[in-house]
Amino acid sequence: MKRTLILDLQNKEEQEQVKLKGWIHNIKKFKHFAFVILRDRSGVVQLVINKKEILDELKLEMTVEVIGSLLKNKNAPNGIEVTVNKVNVIGKAYYDLLPFSINGKDINASFEKQLDYRTISLRRMKTRGVFKIQQEIVNAFRKFLLDEGFNEIHTPKIIGSETEGGSEVFMVDYFGTRTFLAQSPQFYKQMMVGAGFERVFEIGHAYRAELHSTWRHLNEYVSLDVEVGFIKDEFDLMKLEEKMIKYIINHLSDNCDRELKMLKVKLPVIKEIPKITLIEAQEILLEKYDKRSPIGNIDAEGEKLFAKYIKEKYDSDFVFLTKYPSSKRPVYTMPDKKEGMTKSFDLIFKGLEITTGGQRIHDYDMLIKNIKKFGGKPERMEFYTETFKYGMPPHGGFAIGLERITMMMLDLDNIRKATLIPRDINRVTP
Numbered sequence: 421m422k423r424t425l426i427l428d429l430q431n432k433e434e435q436e437q438v439k440l441k442g443w444i445h446n447i448k449k450f451k452h453f454a455f456v457i458l459r460d461r462s463g464v465v466q467l468v469i470n471k472k473e474i475l476d477e478l479k480l481e482m483t484v485e486v487i488g489s490l491l492k493n494k495n496a497p498n499g500i501e502v503t504v505n506k507v508n509v510i511g512k513a514y515y516d517l518l519p520f521s522i523n524g525k526d527i528n529a530s531f532e533k534q535l536d537y538r539t540i541s542l543r544r545m546k547t548r549g550v551f552k553i554q555q556e557i558v559n560a561f562r563k564f565l566l567d568e569g570f571n572e573i574h575t576p577k578i579i580g581s582e583t584e585g586g587s588e589v590f591m592v593d594y595f596g597t598r599t600f601l602a603q604s605p606q607f608y609k610q611m612m613v614g615a616g617f618e619r620v621f622e623i624g625h626a627y628r629a630e631l632h633s634t635w636r637h638l639n640e641y642v643s644l645d646v647e648v649g650f651i652k653d654e655f656d657l658m659k660l661e662e663k664m665i666k667y668i669i670n671h672l673s674d675n676c677d678r679e680l681k682m683l684k685v686k687l688p689v690i691k692e693i694p695k696i697t698l699i700e701a702q703e704i705l706l707e708k709y710d711k712r713s714p715i716g717n718i719d720a721e722g723e724k725l726f727a728k729y730i731k732e733k734y735d736s737d738f739v740f741l742t743k744y745p746s747s748k749r750p751v752y753t754m755p756d757k758k759e760g761m762t763k764s765f766d767l768i769f770k771g772l773e774i775t776t777g778g779q780r781i782h783d784y785d786m787l788i789k790n791i792k793k794f795g796g797k798p799e800r801m802e803f804y805t806e807t808f809k810y811g812m813p814p815h816g817g818f819a820i821g822l823e824r825i826t827m828m829m830l831d832l833d834n835i836r837k838a839t840l841i842p843r844d845i846n847r848v849t850p
């Protein structure tokens with residue numbers, strides 16, 4: 421007999437024999453029988469077991485194969501139960517005590533403990549639901565870009581030069597040579613635009629040697645990267661990202677109904693995303709909230725306050741902050757007409773930066789001069805700058821942090837809750 425998924429039991433007839441496989445989720449014993457809840461990847465179902473010798477064998481979370489007949493019973497969860505004839509234990513359980521509750525309403529364990537036992541905390545359907553939504557964000561990102569004529573690329577993560585500047589870079593001993601873990605695929609995505617692909621995207625890991633542990637930083641995250649050739653300016657990129665975000669939200673609404681309900685999430689509605697220059701935003705923060713900002717930036721508290729202002733004024737959960745100063749952007753960023761500024765932007769979602777992007781310098785001479793101006797050594801970046809000698813189109817792009825967009829979409833309070841197996845300053849296991 422073929423296995424039936426619990427979700428597909430709805431399509432079966434009364435009295436039909438079915439074979440189920442899954443985990444023992446719960447056992448409620450009565451005098452002459454027990455209700456056992458079986459869980460598989462698609463859901464849970466109530467089993468009725470009245471043979472003592474079967475019941476004596478069962479323990480929470482062991483995996484079993486069950487044969488029984490289907491009964492429609494409106495008092496059972498989801499209106500279906502299975503009267504069991506036979507149970508085979510196919511994966512024994514060896515624990516004395518579960519680390520925390522898998523079937524209870526509350527998990528009753530610290531978040532760190534849940535991460536220590538990640539594969540056990542993921543057994544909770546709600547916890548796994550986050551990753552179904554994350555999967556659909558990735559699916560929508562990929563589908564949207566393929567429809568827009570982009571090529572998916574896969575670039576190396578062991579690289580010869582840091583891309584984003586700063587000290588947040590992991591070093592790797594590569595057969596005796598000092599190399600780095602990619603902070604982003606920045607140089608390669610630009611090089612691939614120049615190589616003739618014109619429009620590329622990558623879904624890949626990025627590494628940041630963040631020395632602090634915060635609710636919004638990881639040391640390894642998934643970067644959703646986009647790079648587009650033949651653009652007019654950074655406004656083309658914001659237009660593309662706005663269209664993409666709308667597409668992602670519609671896709672989630674069409675494909676994740678069950679998970680959104682389970683996680684009690686209401687998706688944001690987007691009309692037009694407001695665009696405000698960084699300087700204007702800093703002035704608004706000072707005037708309205710008496711909040712001073714660091715030079716050329718807005719700190720985490722400022723981002724939250726500014727998001728509140730945008731929500732009240734424009735009824736938007738998203739806002740583009742534009743025109744960051746050159747001193748705060750990497751050397752590859754295209755300078756703006758306004759002295760000291762760049763053609764760059766961030767996208768803030770419910771008060772957290774989820775994207776950085778901008779137009780890039782595409783002229784070889786200008787790029788070399790800019791690298792030198794910021795104290796860089798062009799000779800160490802020849803693998804990157806070489807492409808620019810052979811005719812580079814005006815181009816630009818952006819990157820979205822996958823865990824950050826997932827966290828904000830689901831109103832989670834910590835980025836690790838949107839990370840399958842997190843890497844932070846205190847954690848390299850499991």
Ligand code: AMO
Binds near residue numbers: 639823
């Ligand atoms: P940036 O460094 O701003 O820009 O990163 C882009 C986006 O990646 C996410 N992100 C992170 N997520 C979790 N933990 C971290 N430590 C972390 N660091 C960054 C954020 C952020 O907005 N090359 C440019 C992008 C571009 O211009 O195309 C870049 O990497 O969501």
